[in-house]
Amino acid sequence: MVHIGASRRSFVRDMMIKEFWIKHQIRVYFRRIEKYGETPEYLKKVAELLTQIGNIEQAKRYYQQAIDAYYREGGRLGDGQAFIFDVCESLLALDPLNAAAYSTLGQEYCGLNEFETASRLYQRFAGQLVKAGRIDEAIAQYRNVLIFFPDHLEIRERLLVLLIRARKRDESVQELRKIAELSEKMGRVGKAIVCYKKALQLMPSHAEIRAALKRLASRVRTSERSLRLVVNQ
Known part of the structure; x- marks a missing residue:
């Protein structure tokens, strides 16, 4: 029993040290942001560090700021997609129904002429919205798919079900x-x-x-x- 208690104290101490170090790193990046402005990479790093200490709501805000800063600094569709893809997927891991992340990914795939991938993305989002009871938003996502593939019969049938459900x-x-x-x-x-x-x-x-x-x-x-x-x- 003594050994178990000592192990637990050691674990708690290690976690406290880790959290202290992470918060120190966050402060470092805050100072960099104050000095150099809202650099997308710095905002992304802050979001990652906040996630590690369980500050999810604030992490989501910083991921969103990283997306905004990326395009504000001149990011273009189809360019540097590895960064923006990573940010959006990280944001979706914290907030699976984040419309901004889905919209950004969809636009990026379209910029790469990967319309099939964009279509699958919108369908995935629509399915999640339906499960959440957000029917009007799901309808909008299926309409996005039909922009690319207007003759997609299965998508039109899914859309019809939702339109009838929404009266x-x-x-x-x-x-x-x-x-x-x-x-x-x-x-x-x-x-x-x-x-x-x-x-x-x-x-x-x-x-x-x-x-x-x-x-x-x-x-x-x-x-x-x-x-x-x-x-x-």
Whole structure:
């Protein structure tokens, strides 16, 4: 028991020494910032040190300041991305729903023409926002994906679910029409008909949707008649 107590005291002492040293390092960087201004690298280092002593809220603020300082000093999309990527990922490790970090990463990937990577990033963020119940923000992220890939049927279907959940009737109808049009182009006429029918349930007086549904239904009947003729021959 004595040995255990001594070990614990030793551990506590070591932790206190470590924290004292880290706080000393923070003060050193504060003095550098006072002398040289808000240098991104110094702000990032302060955030890292604050994280080590568990001061998470303040660390998040300094990571954000590092991002702002990076672009204020002339950082450009696609340049020096290792630094800005590291800052954003570190910030997301502390704050998984930080919109600024996601937005910065997305812009950087676009600056590198890595649109697939940016798309996956926005989808990841959207999924986390949905889990947090922040539906409107998740909708915005899926719309970001559709800027790059407007014909991405799966993303449009995910977006539709959220629009309906958020009771956005007009936007839901608009999305159902787009899904129907894409489905028809892909030869999935049955799916297109289902989408138009759902759109009419939300907006029964919409003449264009009713006309499109009538046209597709006629197309299906014509195909069925042609098939019966072939079979009967």
